[in-house]
Amino acid sequence: MSVRHQEKNSQVDEDDSEALVELVMSFARQRIRPNVGAAAPSSDDLDSVRAQLHRMGVTPAVDERFGGQGVPDPVTMLQVVEAIAFGDAGVAYDLAATAAAAHIVRTAATAEQRKEILPRFAQSADYQANIAFFEGFGRGPGELRTTATSTNGRWSITGAKTSVVRP
Numbered sequence: 327m328s329v330r331h332q333e334k335n336s337q338v339d340e341d342d343s344e345a346l347v348e349l350v351m352s353f354a355r356q357r358i359r360p361n362v363g364a365a366a367p368s369s370d371d372l373d374s375v376r377a378q379l380h381r382m383g384v385t386p387a388v389d390e391r392f393g394g395q396g397v398p399d400p401v402t403m404l405q406v407v408e409a410i411a412f413g414d415a416g417v418a419y420d421l422a423a424t425a426a427a428a429h430i431v432r433t434a435a436t437a438e439q440r441k442e443i444l445p446r447f448a449q450s451a452d453y454q455a456n457i458a459f460f461e462g463f464g465r466g467p468g469e470l471r472t473t474a475t476s477t478n479g480r481w482s483i484t485g486a487k488t489s490v491v492r493p
Contacts, residue, residue, distance in 0.1 A: 351409040358413025380451035386428035393448035427455035
């Protein structure tokens with residue numbers, strides 16, 4: 327993979343970006359992909375993968391001034407997510423969702439909020455976040471058409487789930 331789309335605001339230079347993408351692809355091939363066939367990987371396996379990706383500085387990218395390892399440019403970050411998706415799309419989604427939340431904090435939060443929240447992302451792989459978008463029908467609690475009825479002590483749930491925020 328070639329990384330040649332360096333952005334002015336990136337804290338990671340081109341050579342480091344290329345090395346990061348290659349490292350993550352190698353990790354995905356060796357550590358994530360061999361376990362894809364498991365119907366439900368144990369939480370210990372997922373926690374271990376998440377911790378290793380965190381040590382690599384990709385889950386999520388956090389500015390060095392907040393205790394992270396720097397922020398790659400968006401193209402590099404997408405290539406990192408793609409490399410992880412080669413191993414397992416669910417793991418890649420987990421990374422991308424948390425990275426998106428950290429990015430919004432990094433770019434839209436107040437200085438005080440950044441100082442409070444970003445170090446949490448940098449300090450622990452267990453600190454995860456997600457963003458829920460409420461657009462269109464069925465994503466707001468008042469729009470759901472699900473009913474629960476009890477007949478002779480047995481419950482029946484009828485309805486539809488229109489969105490899965492986090493697998």
